[in-house]
Amino acid sequence: MEIPISKNELRAIPHDFALVGLDLKTPKPIQPGESATLRFTPSRSGEFAYTCTLHPGLMDGRLIVRP
Numbered sequence: 001m002e003i004p005i006s007k008n009e010l011r012a013i014p015h016d017f018a019l020v021g022l023d024l025k026t027p028k029p030i031q032p033g034e035s036a037t038l039r040f041t042p043s044r045s046g047e048f049a050y051t052c053t054l055h056p057g058l059m060d061g062r063l064i065v066r067p
């Protein structure tokens with residue numbers, strides 16, 4: 001599975017994308033105007049938490065993998 005990370009449209013600050021507890025994240029911060037893709041092979045269906053490690057608690061969510 002490839003997770004296309006949307007283009008960072010914010011003009012001033014970088015972000016990244018990490019799947020919590022899986023040691024899987026974009027290799028470097030995504031600078032303003034850049035895009036990234038993360039490869040992920042889910043071991044199960046269900047929910048996987050993600051975050052921006054540069055802004056934890058502010059940019060979090062859940063990736064849902066359906067069976």
Ligand SMILES: [Cu+2]
Pocket residue numbers: 014015016052053054055059
């Ligand atoms: Cu961020």
